[in-house]
Amino acid sequence: MKILAQKTVKTHIISGFLGAGKTTLLQHLLQQKPEGEIWAILMNEFGQIGVDQQLLPQDSGYEVKELLGGCLCCAGQLPMQIALSRLIQEKQPDRLFIEPTGLGHPAQLLEQLTEPHWQSQIDMRALVTVVDGSRLHDEAFIQQDLFQDQLKAGQIVVVSHADSMNDADQQKLHHFKTDYLTSIQTWLLAEQGNIEISQLDVPHQGIQRKVVPLIQVQKQLPADAEFPVIKQLPYHYVETSNGYTVAGWKFSKRWKFDFYDLLDVLCEQKDWLRIKGIFNTNQGWMTFNFNPEDLNYKSGEESLDNRIEIIIQNTADSDHRDWESFETALLNCRIDQAEINQ
Structure with a gap:
């Protein structure tokens, strides 16, 4: 007998702070379910009494599972793992929505659900x-x-109550x-x-950060040598996502620079x-x-380290960006006498 491979379920994490409008969004999305499909919802309430489940459709074609008490975002949440696995195995939904509590950290949940164990069951979509x-x-x-934390985790941000935003809200959104x-x-x-499901039906894209020694240090290594594992400052990193590249540097807080x-x-x-x-400068x-419209600088609180990031748009020339010259210019601004690798 031929065994059919189990289909992967398109899975959406709908996160957001308390009262942000997650359930309202979910209600609207569920109204768009094609006839004949099964859509499932896994909800998480921090307390012991669930309310949101009663606000969702109870009709045929919807399967709603609610986890009460605790946060399914936290690592090692076995009840979530069991509930999710059973929901997928028993109901075999065509689409799955996971709504963590407003007190949850969705990045942790996303990290769990993108582990190899789930890849044969879940087709993760962009975190909302x-x-x-x-x-x-x-x-x-x-x-x-x-x-x-919730905003940083999002790949798609839905701004609710858009009709009630004032000028200050619009400026902050910008x-x-x-x-x-x-x-x-x-x-x-x-x-x-009022968001269409097609607007959220985007594959999840993981961001890989490559952490490497300072470019000056890299040049001192043999051409065929592997970069050492970076466990302490200073270091340089590069990450690419959505057509942009971020190049960053972190240095010890003891290093001081001429402002x-x-x-x-x-x-x-x-x-x-x-x-x-x-x-950390001689001016504190x-x-x-900096953005193209405003070069802003001001006094700040003491940081854990000196750090800088530059964002550029990926082009045919971006792979040949002269980051070495920039790093050299940065290091030439140092006014302390510490060794580079201290």
Whole structure:
């Protein structure tokens, strides 16, 4: 008897802070289910009494499973693993939506579900983060670590309550789009969750960061030598995603730089989309946040290290970018006498 291979289930993680509008979005998406398909929903409530499940369709063709208590995003959540496996095996859905609690960290859940164990069962789609557009002007709200973690995890961001956004909200949204240029593929404005499933039906793309020694150190290694495993500062890294490349450097916080020399080096750069950095300088700790419209720098809090990232758009010439000259210019701004590899 021929055994048919099990189909992989298109799987969407719908994350977002408390009250962002995840369930409203999910309700709208579920209305788009083609006749004859089975769609499944795995929901997670942090408390012991589930409410959201009662707001979703109870009709034939929908399978809803709710996990109560705790957070399915946290590593080692065996109940989530069991519930998800049973849901897929028993119901064999055509599409699956996973809605973590608003207190969850979706990056951890995504990491679990992209492990080899799940690849024969799950066809992971781009992670969706829902944010309340009408609260973007609230600095205390958007500066919360959990809000930031959820936004960073998203590859598609659905901005809910778009019809209630004021000018300050719109301005903050513009800044977010610039800040997350390389990680977030798409921003969608939604009123009452009116997003089409086709807009979210995008494959998940993992971002690989290649962490390597400083370019100066690389040049000292034999041509056929493997790069050493980087376990401490300083180091250089490169990551590519969505048609952009991020080149970054991290140095020890003990290294000190001449502020004006550093500012000159940054201002001399060309063909970049974003420069962000924080440095220990002879003028104190300084942050740099450059975009083509605004070269902003100001005093900042002490950081764990000196760091800088430059974002460029990938072109035929981007592979030949002279990062060595930039690194050399950065290191020439140092005013302390520490050895490079200290």
